[in-house]
Amino acid sequence: MRTLYDRYCGERSIRDMLSHLGIMIRATRAAWLLGAFLVPGMVWSQATDLIISEYVEGSGNNKYIELYNGTAANINLSQYELRLYVNGSGTATVGTPAMTGTLAPGATIVYRNTSATIYGGATTVNSAVNFNGDDAIALYRTAAPVGFVDIVGNIGCDPGSAWTSGSHSTVDRSLVRKYPVCTGVTVDPATTCPFPTLESEWDVNGVDVITNLGSHYMDCSPVVNFTLATSSPGEAAGTVLVGLTFQGTVPAGTVTINIANGANCFYTTDYTTTPDGSSGNITLSFGANPGTITFPVALVNDVLNEADETITFTIASATGGTTLGTVLSHTMTIIDNDGPPTFSFATSNVTVLEDPTSTQTFTINISPPAVAAGTITITPTAGLGAQCGAAVAPWNNDYQIQGLGCPPTFNLAYAAGATSITFNVVVNGDNGAGGYHIENTEQVTFTITAVPGGTAIGAQNTGILNIADDDSPPTTLAPGDLVIVGLNTNNGACSGNITEDLVSFFCFKPITTGTKLIVTDNGYARCSATTWGNNEGTVELTRTGPTLPAGQVITFRIRGNAGPGNVVGIAPDGNWSCVSL
Known part of the structure; x- marks a missing residue:
């Protein structure tokens, strides 16, 4: 049995401590006595029903389920069933033989798979203890009030090989219920297949570790934890709810949470909270026995290519007699969804008549906007018949880059935050420059050939200027015209x-x-x-x-x-x- 000594003084069992003192005492009364002698004035409330206190998914068929009676009364086990939900099924397989007997206050009972061998203590065979890591198992009450008493996993969904959260897993692990947990999961989690209390309500041990099997310690003092220690929403997730879980008999009160931003993460720019957390903390109110409360974090879906951002929420204090648990911080990593700034021509083709002289503007879009200032390189390539030059004789100079003339390449500068850059091409009209000139349509291709590191060239990396000839052949006249x-x-x-x-x-x-x-x-x-x-x-x-x-x-x-x-x-x-x- 886990005791207050374990909570406050380490992992030595109460039996070791009492043996050292030369005291013999029944396990079911040890917690009460230790509370009376070591922590005077503090009252530990009691549970109101059974819980699943340990889950062992070991090697081979070494599978065990431990139930714990944290109430003040004997419990008739014939009014309960162990139910197994295999591979995401919503239909239960009821364990046999039927549960029988009476479980005393503070006592445990261990049910095992018929082929389990690693635990030598007292056990009872139950066919429902035949689960794998992706199977849900539940304790169900058949007498009033009828319903679920506790659930491990998520009924009606298959998570793959196991439910996981951090180092926690339901495959090849022994899970021990945390001591402040006094109430089982009585409502099946949402249908999106989470096991939301896996990390907040369970301690995890390796495969075939059964050190705690056969005994359990429960402290029903009111305690608050974050439901999850971490989350990783995408930047476009919108509003994300962060949950706090209360265990024990909880009076109404408040909880204060400090907010710390990671590098390049800023309140308002990247997120906001309700209530307002611009001062670096928020205070939440809760009623008696709230179970779980949440506060919203609204993420800003910007268009900047940036590193993932982190926010750390830390429970600083609580009122109303609620104590702080073990999961006191929640780190939210906002996953950036923007690629590097990419340069692409806004228009792939521009067609213009050669007369009169005109100026054509090419726009290059930057998406997402540039994080820092820089330059890109453009390379013009003249097609057949196209010739760059000023609008002077000879008449076959067709175009020039405004302000630059005819360079083999040219650079365009942009500022931080820019969403586009432009350059102009002057098309030289040839009317009056030596008469009419029948020509094919001339083409000039402008190609983005170099961009700064950390940026990219888009699929539309060229802009094409088509200069269409507008000269007509001489009129052929006949008599009478x-x-x-x-x-x-x-x-x-x-x-x-x-x-x-x-x-x-x-x-x-x-x-x-x-x-x-x-x-x-x-x-x-x-x-x-x-x-x-x-x-x-x-x-x-x-x-x-x-x-x-x-x-x-x-x-x-x-x-x-x-x-x-x-x-x-x-x-x-x-x-x-x-x-x-």
Whole structure:
């Protein structure tokens, strides 16, 4: 039997201590006597029903279940059953033979597997003691009040090979109920398959360790522990509940919990608590015999790539006569769910006409945001026909990096916390740069080629600029496509003055850049009736400006000589070149 001496003075049994003092005393009364002599004025309450006080899942068939009567009265065992739930089943196998006899206050009874051999004390065979680490076992009362008295594991779920928590496990272990536990688990845990009291209510020993089998010590003084010593929620878990478990006969009171943040973990930035814990502690109120209470921790799901963060909650004090147990701290590790900052082009392709000159912006997203400032490297690669250069002759310079020109690579800087960076590309229009230029669509690929350590290049690591040609081939004219609509001759030339004539016409087709017109006055006499021009000659006019739409009236001015310098366009513009033929 575990005693108050074990609690306050170490692991020597009460029998050893009393033998040393030359005192012989019954085990069932030892705890009371020691309490009376060693701790005057303190009252230990008593349990109200049986509990499962020890669970042995040993080698082979060495399996045992110990029950303990912590009440003040004899208990009729025929009103109870051991029930086995195998491999996650919700249907019980009731142990046989039926439980019989009477269990005295402070006494234990050990039930064993029929083939168990390692324990030499008194035992009773029960077929329910045939469990493995993934099987739940329960003590059930068949007389009023009917229901579960205690449960080991979780009924209706299979945890795999065992329920585990830290070093605690239900396979190849001996589990001894902690001395403050005075009430069994009377409600099956939630269906998500936890065994929430495995760590808070049980001491763990190795396989086939049966040192405590056949005796048990219970202290029903009110005591509080954290339900779990650790937890590891993901950053995106939202609000997480931290539980405290009360054992014994507990009066109403309060419990104060200190909060300590680990490195780079901050209240408000990473989490908050209810009640508010910004001061470094919280105080929780509880009623009489609360069983378990919880307080919420709201996690902040940020987008920063960072190390996992830890918060340590420590029970500092309790009021109302509740004492502090053995699991006085709970360490919560917040698991970061963000990868390294990753650089990706926001748009994979940008297509733009070469005219007019324009500026195209490329955006590179950073997700999650950059933790620290840095630079990335971009490498431009010109495709067939694309040429980098300033917007000057020759006309085939197609683009340049704004502010940088034509570097083989260039760097982009970003600040800590940045979510994007940009660079601009100037597309050089080629209208008016030597006439029309029929070209294929030109392509320039910008590739993210280097990023700082601790960051990554995303799948969309390229941004492509497509420069589409907007020049049309020269218009092919046929007889009847041109119609002269006006002619103004100035016969002052017949008197020897050099004056000018005007001719206006339109075309039934658009006149595109590069379209050629032939103008001649051959065979006509300027000073004769109904004729004009007195200097024989022919010139070729080439459209150098943008396309003129069909039906646009075009006016040329022709001076006294029909040479290239004397024929010019005056309406709607002067974008024509002229050569003599």
